[in-house]
Amino acid sequence: MSSGTYTGSVALGSGGRNFTPIEVNTDADPSGYLYGRVVVFTGTLMSMTRDVARQECARVGATPEQNTTKRTHVLVVGDINPGVLRPGSNVTGKARKAFDLQDGGQPIEVMTEDDFARCIQGKPITDFANVTDLFPVPGPGTGTPPKRDRLRSVPLAERPTPTPPKPPKPPKPLRREPISTDQVCSINTCTNGAAFKTYKNPTYCYAHIDVILARGGLEPLESFTHPKDWLLTRCRRCGNVAHYRFVYVQDNNAANVETCRACFWRGWGAEQRAAIGPYGDNEPVTYERAEATAEKYGHIYLGPLTNPSMAYDPHRVECSRCGRISAERLGDISFGCSCQPRL
Ligand SMILES: [Zn+2]
Ligand SMILES: [Zn+2]
Ligand SMILES: [Zn+2]
Structure with missing residues (x-):
């Protein structure tokens, strides 16, 4: 992961699908070149995976983002596969957007992967590589290459003052205080007061909430608060303890699907193995590997x-x-939890 050490191999990684949560380092060195900048990547990085690059940004106090926007300060251009370019273009959509924003007066800097590698190692800016190599002059009819002076076009003195990264917001709590209501349980024969307020959907008393959870194969382990809150439950079949939303149990009940994901995926895994037979991946997953992934x-x-x-x-x-x-x-698990901000 140092500059100038590319070999011909491409970091394969697990693609853009997997997601590692990122917390931008609020204690990073404020004099670092990328500190307080919003960084976007385009193309394939050769010396590190995209995920490592995002983590490295966070380490030096920069915020990695998916798309070029009005917030973007730096676009890092990796190896561009010509197959992903629009016909007649020699830059990606993200680079095109960066040039459009430059035209509109936004001081976006375009840098090579080598420059980026130098930045995260804290090397001085005077060492930067020639970014025009990224956009070779195209053949006839393949569009105009961006002008040299548009690429790293932001003199040091004109760089916007960096905004220090903010400490991460705390996650949304799993449960809220229940809201009292004078509505009555929607079950015909029931005269109990409802446990939650709703105008669009049926509402239920605590006893009928338990009946609906039981139909989904679950026993609640804590008091009910709100249909969209996460409720800790135990599976009546396998005993697994996990959080589910009441609305999710209702949807599963309507579709005649068991809610317990432990039961569901155990069954699914067994079916997969039966279908694939001896040619599948029949090595057990070690505890260490599963723990490391989690x-x-x-x-x-x-x-x-x-x-x-x-x-x-x-x-x-x-x-x-x-x-x-x-x-x-x-x-x-490698998709991350839904509470994690997607940077
Ligand atoms: Zn009721
Ligand atoms: Zn279960
Ligand atoms: Zn979470």
């Missing part, structure tokens, strides 16, 4: 939900940010 994607690992634990089997994890407990396959 931790990488912002979870506390609570253990496998099968024994042995095979490729498609579920695991029990707790989000280290919001505390939500769920039963998920390793592949799903």
Whole structure:
């Protein structure tokens, strides 16, 4: 991960699908070149995965974002696969947008991966590589290359003053205080007061909420607050303890699907193995590997939900940010928890 050390290999990684939670380092060195900047990547990075690049941004106090916008300060251009370009263009949509924003007066800097690597190592700006190599003069009919002076066009003195990165916002709590209501349970014969207020949908008393949860195969382990809050439950079949939203149980009930994800994915994994047979991935997943995956994607690992634990089997994890407990396959854990901000 140092500058000037490219070899021909492309960092394959796991693609853009997986998501590692990012917390921008508020204690980074304010004199760092990327400190307080919003950084966007386009093209394939050769020396590191996109995910590592995003983490490196955060480490030096920069915020990585997906798309070029009015907030963008720096566009890092990796190797551009000509197959992804629009016909007649020699730059990606993100680079095109950056040039349009430059035309509108926004001081966006375009830099090479090599420049970026120097920046995250704290090297001085005078060492920057020649960015025009990124946009070779195209053949006839393939569009006009961007002018040299448009690329790294922001003199040091004219760079906007960086905004120090803000400390991360706390996650939304899993449950709120219940809101009292004088509505009555929507079950015909029931005269109990409702547990939650709603104008569009039926509402229920606590006893009927328990009946609906039981139909979904769940026993509540805490008091009900709101249909969209996360409720800690125990599966009546397998005993797994996890959070679910009441509205999710209702949807599953309507579709005749069991809510417990431990039961669901155990069944699914077994079906996959039966269908694939001896040619599938028949190596058990080690505890260490599952734990490392969970931790990488912002979870506390609570253990496998099968024994042995095979490729498609579920695991029990707790989000280290919001505390939500769920039963998920390793592949799903790598999407991160829904509470995590997507940078
Ligand atoms: Zn009722
Ligand atoms: Zn279960
Ligand atoms: Zn979470």
